[in-house]
Amino acid sequence: MTTLPPTFQSWFKHRGWDIHPHQLAMLEQANAPALMLIAPTGGGKTLAGFLPSLIELCDGTHQGLHTLYVSPLKALAADIKRNLRTPVDEMALPIRIEDRTGDTSYTQKRKQRADPPHILLTTPESLALLTSYEDAPRMFSGLQRIIVDEIHALSESKRGDQLMLALSRLQRLAPNLRRVGLSATVEDPAAIASELASHPDPCAIINADPGPDPDIGMLVTEEKPPWTGGGAAYAIPAVLEQVKQHKTTLIFHNTRAQAEIFFRNLWLANTGDLPIGIHHGSLAREQRERVEAAMISGDLRAIVCTGSLDLGIDWGDVDLVIQIGAPKNVKRLVQRIGRANHRYNAPSKALLVPANRFEVVECVAALEAVKAHELDGDPKGTGPRDVLCQHILITACSGPFNADDLFAEIKTVGAYSTLSRAAFDNCLDFCATGGYALQAYDKWKRLLQTPDGTWQLRDPRAAQRIRMNIGTIQDTDTLKVRLKGNFKPLGEVEEAFAATLTQGDTFLIGGQVVRYENLKEMTVQVSRRGDKKPKIATFMGTKFANSTQLSQRILQMFQQDHWPNLPAHTAEWLGLQRKYSKLPQADRILVESFPHDGRHHLCAYGFAGRNAMQTLGMLLTQRMEELNLHPMGFVATDYATLVWGLDPVTDPAPLFQAPDLKAGFETWLSGNAVMKKTFRGAATIAGLIERNLPQARKSGRQATFSSDILYDTLSKYDPDHLMLQITREEALRGLVDFGRIEEMLQRTAGRVDHMTLDRVTPLAAPLFLEVGKIAVAGAAQDRLLEEAALHLMDAAGVARL
């Protein structure tokens, strides 16, 4: 049994703490090459991860970098630095701790490379950047441990794949490197553990006591939730009341736009002047930091926030978490609840606030899942090749490399352990020559093979550009927002949103209403104008799809005769749907037809999750276009797709025949916007398209052209190109989610119930206020566009010019 060094023992004693069993277990197994800890928030997880490092470093003999800590959030790195200072300072340990993120200053970064601290706290992107420098071997040669925090969150995205590739590189530079993963409760710990270890080595898992079940319920309000919408404005007084009754409340939202609107409404209703802040990823750093600092010092009673506060930041005295809108995913809900009450063995307190009537059902389903300890998750695919391409380029930046060695290194990454040499060579060829069927770049290859067989950059100056494009976070192009005549930015909005603004338009940012003045040097200039109702602020923010498990629970709930577990208003609503139409069943597709606002509408309930229902919308409208039904657009939610058009659909069943849908899918897939969006992301990661080049964007917009053009060109002239393979593979898994359409077709097996009604049904009503309506670029649009153009020409009197 390992015992703590005396200094540590007396520090624990001085703090009045007992070392947790899992902290001790981590210490005992500190020499394991790979080790994963699963612990709830507040379980002393971070200390458990760092304790072995602190002990190894306490005699002051280690020179240079000893421990790397990687977390998904910059804020988390800063937070951990603060928390780690306490034991280090109180025990007077000779340990230097620094963080390094995108926010770290240039000088500080240079200094860190020349003279690294003992413990460096960073993000996957900053780490990847570090490995791209020529001096990486010197910096990392003494590295002993790497701690990957919130590994469950990283593992869900390409950031995790990039991190594990970087780890394979570090392991070569520092063969004795030990890997530690810290994770929240997940449905499949073994899968994450095997990603962490160097393949095929095992990885031990330590489970901490999960603590008591959370105290979680649905917020009861005087006011009924509205039929539609996502703002939950009705709940403002009740939420404010909860804020008053608790010390500190976190109010989570699923999207940034919703957070902004809610914050504004909350502020308007906040007559008692409670200190309330807002925090999300589109706000300027200064603003975020101000809120974080105020939170830590206990100056805020509530923070309206999004996923940017989702991870294990220790906000101290949070005693209530409120989730606005249905959580969509049980696992994330459980992790959010963990934010409340960081005292071990005290139950976390959380309230769900459904934004509309349907979300009441979703919230109740989620509550039941939490009580049943049922987490959700989808199995992960193999390592994405766009990330691999970027990794090859990063490797090339650090110096010449041997392809065989690099391939062997990559095979030690769990997600890439099944990568074939041919697939690797394809990626290498893409990085070197572009990988086109037409061998066009003989003179201008990016990578050259030298006579000794190693690969290197043709032009070493290219390293600079590659470094600027490191990372896998797919960011939409954003523009800074600034008050006119003021240098400090308020935050960022998406370029696409900025393009819709004309002078005088108002929108919300950071909780204030601002007025759009003009666009100056890629900055949106605004003035303060609180007197006008804001036009909505849009942020793309990820929209999560309802998990399969949650959808199944909802469908089961629909089959109950009555709903004692639901609030009366919601039970009544479902009753009305049953009376006027039908409630959807798991093994049938319900289709409703009804007129509304001069258009024919069709609503199909498939419960396949937002992404798949979106794809279904594309496929349905495509079929309808072929049948001359003049579809005009559609909107999809997690449970249904609503299509409108100029003509009614009298027999929907043939639209849902699996073979037709699949055939349509093939033709549709190549030409659709989702593919183009996916292509853009993959092409940026793989280094085909550059981002982060502000000077290039500034100098003449004629020079830049849409990546859609590249996609179209490639589809036409080089359909088997690696980038298109990657795009297809990814779209099928992600945004297109055809897998869940197939699952839906399988469980419903062509059984379609068609209801023809004379008005909008209770269950369809919420779809009418959904954002993200998609117009169909078909005959109907051309017809109406021509009519409108003619009208405009007449009105302007230029038709005869």
Place this chain on the structure above:
Amino acid sequence: MNGHNFTLAGTACTALPSGALYLPEDATLCVSDLHLGKSDRIARRSGVMLPPYEVRATLEKLQADIDRSKPKTVICLGDSFDDLQAADSLHDDMRLMLTGLQAGRKWIWIEGNHDPGPVDLGGSHLAELSIGTLTFRHIATMQPNEVSGHYHPKHRVAGRSRPAFVYDTQRLILPAYGAYTGGLASDTPVLLDLFGPMAVAVMTGNKAIAVPLTQTPQRPRFSGRSY
């Protein structure tokens, strides 16, 4: 011809949906800003290797326009090549395709800011050219009756932005014809300043659709967003 017909300085013009201009009286086809060899130039300069198919894509589009309109004269209105080195490094099969397009007709390269010198390809090379009442040059001056390119205008209606012709009674600016070209929004001051209040934008695409340049349309019913 499936395009938007109008007259400029008494000369009949057709703005084709492809972005090409056709003058029926002189059987002349005019295209601007082909930017051939753009991928080559980008690779040379930055190491980024874009799909090297923009020359083929652009020439195939031009081929289709030529096949349909059978012009006696083709005018390339400047920035036909992304730079002169890109013109020199055109692949042989692309040179052959270009020669095929030039066969049996007059071919004029107007010089642009990207391709200011002569190129080693058939056709005549001119700074500007007058046909009838119209003068063709790459960049608009404030002289009347000119046809030019350079700005790559794009026009937005109903949330859709498309390359567009812009004209009034004094001048016409062509959209960029090349496959790898971006655009400049038609409400950018530098473009607006060239036109009078009655200017028209002709959006390209499946059909050529004419709309007033400056009037902001009402929030459109046909975008599928309104309820």
